[in-house]
Amino acid sequence: VGNLYYDSILPYREDSQAQTREFLARVVDVLLDYVHAVNDRNEKILEFKMPEEMQKMLDLDLHEEPLPLKQLLEDCKMTLRHQVKTGHPHFFNQLSCGLDIISLAGEWLTAAANTNMFTYEIAPVFILMENVVLGKMRNMIGWKTGDSILAPGGSVSNLYAFLAARHHKFPQYKEKGLSSISGHLVMFTSDQCHYSVKSCASVCGLGTDYCIAVPSDEHGRMIPTELERLVKYHKDRGNVPFFVNATSGTTVLGAFDPLNDIADICQKYDMWMHVDAAWGGGLLFSKKYRHPRLTGIERADSVTWNPHKLMGTLLQCSTVHFKYEGILLNCNAMSAEYLFMTDKIYDPKYDTGDKVIQCGRHNDIFKLWLQWRGKGTSGFERLMDRLMELSEYMVRRIKEQPDKFYLILEPEMVNVSFWYLPRQLRGMPHDANKEIKLGKVCAKLKGKMMQSGTLMVGYQPDDRRPNFFRNIISSAAVTEKDVDFLLSEMDRLGHD
Numbered sequence: 230v231g232n233l234y235y236d237s238i239l240p241y242r243e244d245s246q247a248q249t250r251e252f253l254a255r256v257v258d259v260l261l262d263y264v265h266a267v268n269d270r271n272e273k274i275l276e277f278k279m280p281e282e283m284q285k286m287l288d289l290d291l292h293e294e295p296l297p298l299k300q301l302l303e304d305c306k307m308t309l310r311h312q313v314k315t316g317h318p319h320f321f322n323q324l325s326c327g328l329d330i331i332s333l334a335g336e337w338l339t340a341a342a343n344t345n346m347f348t349y350e351i352a353p354v355f356i357l358m359e360n361v362v363l364g365k366m367r368n369m370i371g372w373k374t375g376d377s378i379l380a381p382g383g384s385v386s387n388l389y390a391f392l393a394a395r396h397h398k399f400p401q402y403k404e405k406g407l408s409s410i411s412g413h414l415v416m417f418t419s420d421q422c423h424y425s426v427k428s429c430a431s432v433c434g435l436g437t438d439y440c441i442a443v444p445s446d447e448h449g450r451m452i453p454t455e456l457e458r459l460v461k462y463h464k465d466r467g468n469v470p471f472f473v474n475a476t477s478g479t480t481v482l483g484a485f486d487p488l489n490d491i492a493d494i495c496q497k498y499d500m501w502m503h504v505d506a507a508w509g510g511g512l513l514f515s516k517k518y519r520h521p522r523l524t525g526i527e528r529a530d531s532v533t534w535n536p537h538k539l540m541g542t543l544l545q546c547s548t549v550h551f552k553y554e555g556i557l558l559n560c561n562a563m564s565a566e567y568l569f570m571t572d573k574i575y576d577p578k579y580d581t582g583d584k585v586i587q588c589g590r591h592n593d594i595f596k597l598w599l600q601w602r603g604k605g606t607s608g609f610e611r612l613m614d615r616l617m618e619l620s621e622y623m624v625r626r627i628k629e630q631p632d633k634f635y636l637i638l639e640p641e642m643v644n645v646s647f648w649y650l651p652r653q654l655r656g657m658p659h660d661a662n663k664e665i666k667l668g669k670v671c672a673k674l675k676g677k678m679m680q681s682g683t684l685m686v687g688y689q690p691d692d693r694r695p696n697f698f699r700n701i702i703s704s705a706a707v708t709e710k711d712v713d714f715l716l717s718e719m720d721r722l723g724h725d
């Protein structure tokens with residue numbers, strides 16, 4: 230592309246097919262080099278720099294005059310050179326890991342199609358794909374009908390569930406607002422839930438004091454008798470318990486709340502039951518691991534399920550499902566006539582834009598649809614089983630090295646919680662004082678991982694213990710050898 234500028238290619242020059250193709254082909258080369266590097270175990274995951282140093286090193290300025298296309302190619306290379314390779318087989322840091330190639334191809338197509346998902350008129354194929362995929366997901370939950378939407382992340386999916394639950398109980402709320410509600414609404418969720426559930430209480434006017442944290446057991450599962458006790462407590466004080474969030478796959482421990490017990494309580498006290506299965510939903514594919522973890526999910530009123538987590542679909546791809554047909558339109562429609570005309574030549578039920586509180590909606594379906602076509606349902610089942618088996622392998626390997634590693638609990642999912650023991654802490658009795666020291670090791674060792682660039686594993690405290698490592702295996706790239714590498718690399722970096 231030599232010294233060409235933006236106005237030498239489409240759409241500025243009609244006769245620029247060759248240059249345009251050449252420019253894009255060179256961008257694709259950069260992307261393919263990156264995909265190759267991501268899958269190369271000899272490559273580092275990152276070249277860590279402090280933000281100030283990174284800022285100085287990179288030319289990120291925006292200029293008055295245009296830059297040549299060759300500079301833009303350099304910009305693309307530079308960006309990926311300094312990006313953390315989240316698809317690298319030694320990246321275990323986040324719930325969303327991996328780089329699924331078919332889903333990536335889907336995302337590239339999505340970008341080229343560059344459409345908005347609000348009407349059939351401008352996204353006909355994609356809207357029909359949404360119907361197919363979301364209908365299939367509802368069937369897997371155990372419902373024959375219902376309503377669903379793709380949302381920008383699990384937190385917003387949970388918010389949609391909250392809004393639908395409030396609409397279901399107080400259909401006048403949309404028009405009359407707070408005056409349609411007598412008493413103070415109260416919602417319940419376990420003390421291990423994702424923070425977005427509490428955020429619903431803040432965003433929707435309950436106040437976080439009315440999002441009640443139900444105690445969990447030592448595995449991180451909500452205790453149903455505690456839920457019932459707290460529901461009664463609030464009812465007795467004239468409050469209105471109306472919404473319970475059960476989590477299937479908690480963010481830190483990967484715990485599954487007992488859905489049937491929670492459903493019984495919701496039924497008894499006439500409360501909406503939402504299941505936040507953003508993380509654990511993928512296990513619905515697995516005959517081996519679905520039960521007992523997700524047993525009873527079909528009794529929920531709504532379910533959040535993020536394919537961009539365990540299923541490896543590229544970010545972002547989050548879905549929320551409802552048992553009730555038409556609930557999203559009833560709850561959220563504003564009937565903007567410039568977009569959702571009712572006298573279109575096709576059935577306006579295919580316009581999904583009025584189901585949501587945003588207007589513009591990104592196309593998150595194609596990459597999932599293409600990935601599902603490529604893998605088949607059986608391929609997803611194999612992936613789920615493989616990820617779970619690898620996590621079981623990691624647990625075994627940790628138990629085989631009790632001098633170096635301390636398993637915190639038997640995981641229910643691919644979250645493995647553990648401490649690393651450097652030499653000076655080995656052989657000491659395990660008590661609260663030692664846990665404080667082990668917690669300090671986490672932050673130091675994580676820093677060493679980032680500086681060496683060879684490994685990334687997350688850590689955090691919880692309300693029972695100081696910092697501990699949370700290892701996530703949700704990438705199809707990971708093998709037993711990578712798990713062995715992870716443990717030996719932690720020991721190499723952290724032993725002293």
Ligand code: ABU
Pocket residue numbers: 322323324325383423480
């Ligand atoms: N709910 C987003 C998950 C963040 C994480 O990867 O831990």
